[in-house]
Amino acid sequence: MAAISREEVAHLARLSRLAVTDQELDRFAGQLDVILQSVARVGEVAADDIPPTSHSVPLVNVLREDVIVPGLTTAEALSGAPDAAEDRFRVPQILADEE
Amino acid sequence: MSDLIKLSAAALGEKIASGEVSAEEVTRAHLDRIAEVDGRVHAFLHVDTEGAVEAARAVDAKRAAGEKLGPLAGVPIAIKDVIATKGVPSTAASKILEGWRPPYDATVMTRIREAGMVMLGKTNMDEFAMGSSTEYSAYGPTYNPWDLTRIPGGSGGGSAASLAAYEAPLAIGTDTGGSIRQPGAVTGTVGAKPTYGGTSRYGLIAFSSSLDTPGPCARTVLDAALLHEVIAGHDPRDSTSIPMPVPDVVAAARQGASGDLTGVRVGLVKEFSGEGAEPGVMAVFRDTVEALTKLGAEVVEVSCPHFQYALPAYYLIAPSECSSNLARFDGVRFGLRTGDDGRNSLEEVMSLTREAGFGDEVKRRIIIGTYALSSGYYDAYYGQAQKVRTLITRDFTQAFEQVDVLVSPTTPFTAFELGARTADPYQMYLADLYTIPTNLYGGPGISVPAGLSDGLPVGLQVMAPTMADDRMYRIAAAVESTVGTFTPPAL
Numbered sequence: 001m002a003a004i005s006r007e008e009v010a011h012l013a014r015l016s017r018l019a020v021t022d023q024e025l026d027r028f029a030g031q032l033d034v035i036l037q038s039v040a041r042v043g044e045v046a047a048d049d050i051p052p053t054s055h056s057v058p059l060v061n062v063l064r065e066d067v068i069v070p071g072l073t074t075a076e077a078l079s080g081a082p083d084a085a086e087d088r089f090r091v092p093q094i095l096a097d098e099e
Numbered sequence: 100m101s102d103l104i105k106l107s108a109a110a111l112g113e114k115i116a117s118g119e120v121s122a123e124e125v126t127r128a129h130l131d132r133i134a135e136v137d138g139r140v141h142a143f144l145h146v147d148t149e150g151a152v153e154a155a156r157a158v159d160a161k162r163a164a165g166e167k168l169g170p171l172a173g174v175p176i177a178i179k180d181v182i183a184t185k186g187v188p189s190t191a192a193s194k195i196l197e198g199w200r201p202p203y204d205a206t207v208m209t210r211i212r213e214a215g216m217v218m219l220g221k222t223n224m225d226e227f228a229m230g231s232s233t234e235y236s237a238y239g240p241t242y243n244p245w246d247l248t249r250i251p252g253g254s255g256g257g258s259a260a261s262l263a264a265y266e267a268p269l270a271i272g273t274d275t276g277g278s279i280r281q282p283g284a285v286t287g288t289v290g291a292k293p294t295y296g297g298t299s300r301y302g303l304i305a306f307s308s309s310l311d312t313p314g315p316c317a318r319t320v321l322d323a324a325l326l327h328e329v330i331a332g333h334d335p336r337d338s339t340s341i342p343m344p345v346p347d348v349v350a351a352a353r354q355g356a357s358g359d360l361t362g363v364r365v366g367l368v369k370e371f372s373g374e375g376a377e378p379g380v381m382a383v384f385r386d387t388v389e390a391l392t393k394l395g396a397e398v399v400e401v402s403c404p405h406f407q408y409a410l411p412a413y414y415l416i417a418p419s420e421c422s423s424n425l426a427r428f429d430g431v432r433f434g435l436r437t438g439d440d441g442r443n444s445l446e447e448v449m450s451l452t453r454e455a456g457f458g459d460e461v462k463r464r465i466i467i468g469t470y471a472l473s474s475g476y477y478d479a480y481y482g483q484a485q486k487v488r489t490l491i492t493r494d495f496t497q498a499f500e501q502v503d504v505l506v507s508p509t510t511p512f513t514a515f516e517l518g519a520r521t522a523d524p525y526q527m528y529l530a531d532l533y534t535i536p537t538n539l540y541g542g543p544g545i546s547v548p549a550g551l552s553d554g555l556p557v558g559l560q561v562m563a564p565t566m567a568d569d570r571m572y573r574i575a576a577a578v579e580s581t582v583g584t585f586t587p588p589a590l
Binding site: 004008009012013014015016017018019020021024027028031032034035036038039040041042043044045047050051052053054055056057059061062064072076077079080081082083089091092093094 | 199200201202203295296309335338339341405408411412414415422426429430431432433434435436439441443444445446447448449450451453454457459462463465466467469470473479480482483484485486487488489490492523524525528539540541542565
């Protein structure tokens with residue numbers, strides 16, 4: 001049985017903001033099925049009482065001294081932007097006119 | 100061809116410091132070599148001729164002014180394109196970042212500049228460091244200098260190939276599942292993954308943040324150690340950077356070069372006894388282990404029962420983190436924007452941008468990660484993989500109670516032909532079989548040339564406990580002292 005269907009891949013692509021093509025869906029569905037069936041082997045390990053590890057080092061909040069250090073200028077921060085206006089990143093319209 | 104390009108970084112540094120040769124001469128020799136061979140090798144995505152000559156002249160000026168130079172001052176270096184370099188294109192080999200010039204330097208890059216090293220340019224890689232052959236670069240593959248029909252490994256194939264082709268004496272790589280070590284193995288060069296947190300991730304374009312580790316690539320173990328010393332150490336700008344002194348890797352490499360391993364306990368991983376590996380790789384591995392014994396090492400077999408689950412756990416954890424990390428590529432702050440025609444919504448523009456900007460492997464991993472993290476599947480996939488990670492860490496901890504280091508082949512097979520594994524992505528993943536456990540544990544690992552199989556390089560991997568990076572350099576240098584280095588046929 002397939003671990004993942006073409007429809008599921010299409011749904012996941014939408015969630016991932018990837019406007020995939022039909023050809024890509026055809027290709028990915030089979031490939032992702034092979035990958036998922038292989039990685040599902042982690043389920044063979046009896047690990048109910050094992051704590052998860054997210055990082056190999058202890059995660060603690062790292063706070064710096066509250067001193068002012070130079071950061072990027074506005075021009076530097078915007079230097080890679082696909083579109084900028086009035087010292088800001090310009091994006092496509094988010095809200096409709098009547099809102 | 101200038102003889103300068105054949106020298107080690109250590110020798111170049113000495114010659115520059117003593118004034119026997121200028122940094123500019125050394126830099127120009129390497130730039131000439133790049134111009135001569137890179138059309139065939141394609142190790143570089145961008146060559147910064149002007150910046151390199153300028154940096155070299157600055158070193159020569161310092162020397163002329165009587166300043167004492169560090170051991171690698173004036174030595175050229177190639178930088179993997181996943182490292183942010185101020186004002187110099189940094190694309191991670193992706194179309195989504197085509198032409199992006201970062202407004203800042205990665206910490207690794209800052210330290211390289213402070214050491215007076217000369218950046219030659221940016222090296223090719225699998226897109227966003229996802230791959231084992233450099234065939235997933237959006238700008239075309241890199242070719243292995245040993246055989247131009249074969250892959251140079253990945254993701255850092257460009258960095259490794261630049262060394263094997265004598266285009267650079269040193270390079271920077273990043274290792275998330277083997278991306279420094281496996282290219283080192285298949286190009287006959289040295290690649291070291293430091294302890295996770297031992298080198299800073301600041302300015303490294305993120306793939307899997309709990310695993311990503313920058314590290315040195317070189318042609319000799321001592322050169323790798325010298326570069327390790329330059330880039331390692333605590334960085335307040337990386338929250339997982341370890342605030343501890345850097346192990347003395349240079350001293351360890353010099354000690355290992357004496358070839359005496361009396362009293363060193365070396366463990367062979369029982370579960371890595373060769374299933375799925377090429378017979379030629381295993382033959383070189385067995386010979387190398389035999390050589391270690393002759394150098395005085397005590398070799399014992401240890402069991403790491405959960406290592407067989409490392410590959411599946413990794414291919415859940417890394418895609419999960421990548422699906423989150425790559426959300427930043429939304430066509431707003433940097434890089435590509437597609438479909439912004441005044442009619443498409445922001446969400447549509449994001450989806451069209453990501454569709455146009457990412458290659459197949461990146462898309463596959465984002466989708467797998469999104470699946471593994473989604474409600475209903477999280478416990479069975481990502482959650483379970485994190486528990487397996489705990490068990491693999493315990494395997495390492497228990498093994499290091501019995502032995503000082505573990506050894507294995509670096510990768511199950513030598514450089515394969517281009518196109519051999521692209522149709523079935525899982526076949527590509529198997530290249531990382533032996534390197535991944537170390538990433539999940541967080542300890543250091545190094546690949547050192549061990550021999551040839553059918554004329555192609557085979558690497559030995561040495562794995563050590565976290566923050567015992569010096570140990571792996573000592574063993575690797577001892578291996579090098581007994582098996583020597585390997586030179587590819589002339590290009």
